[in-house]
Amino acid sequence: MKEKLYTMEVMEALEQDDECPCCHLERKIEQDTISFVLGASYMEDDIRAATDQAGFCRHHTKMMFDYGNSLGNAWILKTRMEYVRKQFSAQSRGRMTAPSSKGRSSFLFKRRKPGAGAGTEEKGENWMRASEHTCYVCQRFEETYGRILKTFLHLLRTEPEFLSKLLESKGFCLPHFGDLYEACERELSPQEAEKILPALHQLMEQNLNRIQADIDWFIDKFDYRNQDADWRTSKDAVQRTMQKLVGTYPADPVFKQK
Ligand SMILES: [Zn+2]
Numbered sequence: 001m002k003e004k005l006y007t008m009e010v011m012e013a014l015e016q017d018d019e020c021p022c023c024h025l026e027r028k029i030e031q032d033t034i035s036f037v038l039g040a041s042y043m044e045d046d047i048r049a050a051t052d053q054a055g056f057c058r059h060h061t062k063m064m065f066d067y068g069n070s071l072g073n074a075w076i077l078k079t080r081m082e083y084v085r086k087q088f089s090a091q092s093r094g095r096m097t098a099p100s101s102k103g104r105s106s107f108l109f110k111r112r113k114p115g116a117g118a119g120t121e122e123k124g125e126n127w128m129r130a131s132e133h134t135c136y137v138c139q140r141f142e143e144t145y146g147r148i149l150k151t152f153l154h155l156l157r158t159e160p161e162f163l164s165k166l167l168e169s170k171g172f173c174l175p176h177f178g179d180l181y182e183a184c185e186r187e188l189s190p191q192e193a194e195k196i197l198p199a200l201h202q203l204m205e206q207n208l209n210r211i212q213a214d215i216d217w218f219i220d221k222f223d224y225r226n227q228d229a230d231w232r233t234s235k236d237a238v239q240r241t242m243q244k245l246v247g248t249y250p251a252d253p254v255f256k257q258k
């Protein structure tokens with residue numbers, strides 16, 4: 001089966017005049033996923049089995065609380081807690097020994113060693129630490145985001161107008177540019193890379209310079225000699241510079257259920 005491409009979504013994101021089309025898409029996927037999880041889907045058995053197992057990272061737990069729907073949150077938490085308790089008891093069984101038995105008592109909290117063996121014993125011992133790194137929303141996001149990067153690559157290779165359109169945009173934030181660049185290096189042929197990569201570099205350099213000018217003028221505006229001068233494009237320079245450097249929208253209001 002052919003993998004789904006997100007051509008319409010990518011084109012729509014490029015039309016937003018945003019500091020980064022991937023940030024725009026990321027926000028949309030993340031909000032859609034939170035709405036999905038706390039929408040009717042939390043009463044569906046297969047979704048709940050998945051959220052019971054994966055749980056949620058700290059960032060998405062906070063997003064779910066802020067979103068509202070406390071009953072929906074409560075149902076998700078109830079069965080996640082049941083799952084965690086079951087795992088906890090299974091791992092604890094037979095290990096309720098005194099601390100004197102060679103530090104065994106702290107097995108649940110042991111930090112994972114990088115590249116630790118995959119034996120059941122090892123896996124079991126690190127279950128609690130491992131479960132800190134799984135999140136239902138992050139997992140769904142990563143699947144979609146991977147396909148979005150593929151869509152960018154597909155369009156860059158096959159549609160010459162797409163590159164021209166991209167070159168008229170404001171570029172990307174640094175982390176998303178890094179993702180796209182890595183994907184390009186991995187997938188493009190040497191001929192394609194020769195054409196596309198220098199253009200992407202130039203796009204980023206131009207737009208980093210533009211943001212620098214914005215944040216510089218934002219500071220200069222605080223000089224009393226400039227108090228009557230025009231803000232130019234600097235009024236929201238702080239949040240846009242933050243976005244350019246690390247991604248996402250620091251000035252966004254909390255995402256809430258409508
Ligand atoms: Zn971004």
Ligand SMILES: [Zn+2]
Nearest residue numbers: 057060135138
């Ligand atoms: Zn997450």
